[in-house]
Amino acid sequence: MASSAVEKMGTEQQKEEELPVVLLLHPLLFLTKGELLKKFRFLMPWEAKSMSTHEFLTTHAQSVRALLSVGIFPVDSETIRSLPSLQCIVGTSAGVDHIDLAECRRRGISVTNAGTAFSEDVADLAVGFFLDLLRRVSSTDRYVRRGLWPLNGDYPLGFKLGGKRVGIVGLGSIGSEIAKRLEAFGCSISYNSRRKKPSVSFPYYSNVYDLAADSDVLILSCALTEETFHMVNKDVLSALGKEGIIINVGRGALIDEKELVRCLVQGEIGGAGLDVFEKEPDVPKELFALDNVILSPHRAVLTPESFDALQELVIGNLEAFFSNKPLLSPVKDE
Amino acid sequence: MASSAVEKMGTEQQKEEELPVVLLLHPLLFLTKGELLKKFRFLMPWEAKSMSTHEFLTTHAQSVRALLSVGIFPVDSETIRSLPSLQCIVGTSAGVDHIDLAECRRRGISVTNAGTAFSEDVADLAVGFFLDLLRRVSSTDRYVRRGLWPLNGDYPLGFKLGGKRVGIVGLGSIGSEIAKRLEAFGCSISYNSRRKKPSVSFPYYSNVYDLAADSDVLILSCALTEETFHMVNKDVLSALGKEGIIINVGRGALIDEKELVRCLVQGEIGGAGLDVFEKEPDVPKELFALDNVILSPHRAVLTPESFDALQELVIGNLEAFFSNKPLLSPVKDE
Structure with a gap:
């Protein structure tokens, strides 16, 4: 957590409603560690139990600009289409084959991956x-x-x-x-x-x-x-x-x-x-x-040290996106 | 098998009774590969089924100068004392704690180990x-x-x-x-x-x-x-x-x-x-x-590649001993 911008935001302790909004479609293991929760406000459809995810997205997520993609849970074209304001998908895996990259390309949505964290x-x-x-x-x-x-x-x-x-x-x-x-x-x-x-x-x-x-x-x-x-x-x-x-x-x-x-x-x-x-x-x-x-049950990346590095990278990518700076680990178009 | 001396002995194909005699107290996995059998004549007490090992040693091994120690089978003071002509114990393991080194020291018997083969x-x-x-x-x-x-x-x-x-x-x-x-x-x-x-x-x-x-x-x-x-x-x-x-x-x-x-x-x-x-x-x-x-069942050294390297080293040590040259992997007295 070396970035001075990060430290600044952490110490300011912004009010929750002022924090940038990020959509999260699945629970994230290290979210509970708190660093992310200090810096962003997360929309979490699975907590709205009376609604389907699709209903939640069309009701609450129309203005969402950033999506935090968890692991390799699919982010398909239907999900992307239901988010008209989406500009950035921050990934938490090295490979991003679970994200519909063609749809992102069409829409000009930026995608990041886990970079070298893993x-x-x-x-x-x-x-x-x-x-x-x-x-x-x-x-x-x-x-x-x-x-x-x-x-x-x-x-x-x-x-x-x-x-x-x-x-x-x-x-x-x-x-x-x-x-x-x-x-x-x-x-x-x-x-x-x-x-x-x-x-x-x-x-x-x-x-x-x-x-x-x-x-x-x-x-x-x-x-x-x-x-x-x-x-x-x-x-x-x-x-x-x-x-x-x-x-x-x-x-x-x-x-x-x-x-x-x-x-x-x-x-x-x-x-x-x-x-x-x-x-x-x-x-x-x-x-x-x-x-x-x-x-082995798909756990090559599963160490606490990797998670710490990833959390830092996710924060860095989201902060870069919300302040219009270059993303830290963008997935480049082939 | 780089040594020219080794190659020379191999091609000469000495008659078995002319080969230097080496005592072997236990079966050796790679003996059957043949290289050792071309160069040395082995006394193998376990093949004389009517005799105990001790009887065999006192009957047949009194003139034996070299013993090939297999793995970590003990070479105790009693065994060493029953071999009055013994001058060299060629080991096949990295550690030689199974050999009574104090007795060897008293008798001036040289001991070799597996060197860096393993x-x-x-x-x-x-x-x-x-x-x-x-x-x-x-x-x-x-x-x-x-x-x-x-x-x-x-x-x-x-x-x-x-x-x-x-x-x-x-x-x-x-x-x-x-x-x-x-x-x-x-x-x-x-x-x-x-x-x-x-x-x-x-x-x-x-x-x-x-x-x-x-x-x-x-x-x-x-x-x-x-x-x-x-x-x-x-x-x-x-x-x-x-x-x-x-x-x-x-x-x-x-x-x-x-x-x-x-x-x-x-x-x-x-x-x-x-x-x-x-x-x-x-x-x-x-x-x-x-x-x-x-x-793990004591198998850190158990690869075919290690055995090949060890066989080469055992041959080199035995040839050095029988030709009064410096041993290749002597165990140094502490």
Whole structure:
């Protein structure tokens, strides 16, 4: 909370009715921490129990200029159309595929995302999956807890991290943090992204299939867009191969999940670390019995430290919007 | 297998009876890979089924000069005394607390260890535990597999790695590899060892209690000796505190295990990642139900890559011994 503007507003303790109005469509975990409530007045449709959200919006939100989007709850075109004065959607996630960006573009509505507030935490979890799968951390933990060590002796060998060829799909701020960590383990990094990055010396692959074919481990840390939907399909999984491992900390629909499950069940790829799924919170039950899989309930960003950084960024974006200054983490049109 | 001497011996294919004799008291996993069998003739008491090991040693092993010690099977003073010609014990583990070093010293017997063959793999597993515990990787995996995500929603938050204060006990080759990895995650490193290391810039603590008091996470990667036995006692655990995490990739008896179990069960420390235990393969059953613990069956070194590196080192040490050259990884007398 370094900005002097922020501190000024905090100390002034404006009266609630004078605060800028922000629409909030779902409860926000860190709202109760208070900083946001000191600076903005929130319209919260779920508190008006006698009204549907749509009724609330058409009755109370016609003059609302800013919407705070929570997590990955959809902000669809219908919602956007019901808010004629909307000029800015402040997001709280790294990916904004849950927001109808085409509609925003048509209306000239600005959208922000979580910027780099989450990047380190997401990268940490991706590396955690990598270590877990290669060294079989959670599966050997199960082995010990079942009392099998004294009975059956050593569990099958794991694999060394050093020297493994890691292909990172999406070398933005998250992918770059993953690469930085894995270099310390002696892994060799390659990447795929929309365009080759001039400032990066890692080998670039213009398509995911070739990257998978040349990688022991494929890590997905890119945005979900029309172009990246199901980018990891049957062919890419086949190129990754029987020993290959896939890690997804992006969005579930980057992978054709049905095909992934089939490959895992039939042993056609080596393992998977998944923080995201196509139909969250539903996780394909076929995966529950597999020892070469690590499953995580979309929580790559869920640390108190990330939330603090995000809260600061959300406040900064809203204040910038209401004072006509440049937004801190705008989503750029492609 | 870079040594030209090694290659020479390999291509010469000496007759078995001409090969140098090495005593092996327990089966060795990678012996069957063949390289060792081409270069040495092994006496293997367990194959002489009609004889006890002691009978075998006093009957067949009186002229044996070299013993290959497998894993952490004890090499006690009785065994050493029954081998009057013994001059060298080639070890296959990083720590050699299972070998009676005092008896070796009296007899002038050289001892080697695994040198740095395992260092990266042990460091990787320690970091794997660190990530697992801070980000709750294996406990959230259990949560998903039990089908609780759709029912109960988000699992409790994990913690960011960046900024965590990590105290490393024993900054040898393993501890240094751990530090190198954790720096890439933005952790701040301090260490304890017998002596301050002039070439190291991390803050040095001359005792473990003070290090624990100033650390969020304590990682044990030192040798087990008379001095380090139960070095992590009730006081040190108390200094580490309710949020503190302990990771042990050294030897079980570095920690007063009974006290550790009590602290974990009663919530007096935050969590533990344990690859080693006082009475392996027995693991205290009180730990099996805890979600803030990760249990591993002494397998920090168990990767094929480590075994290849170790086999090469064992061959190098045995060849050096038999040709009166300096050993590659001698254990130095303290």
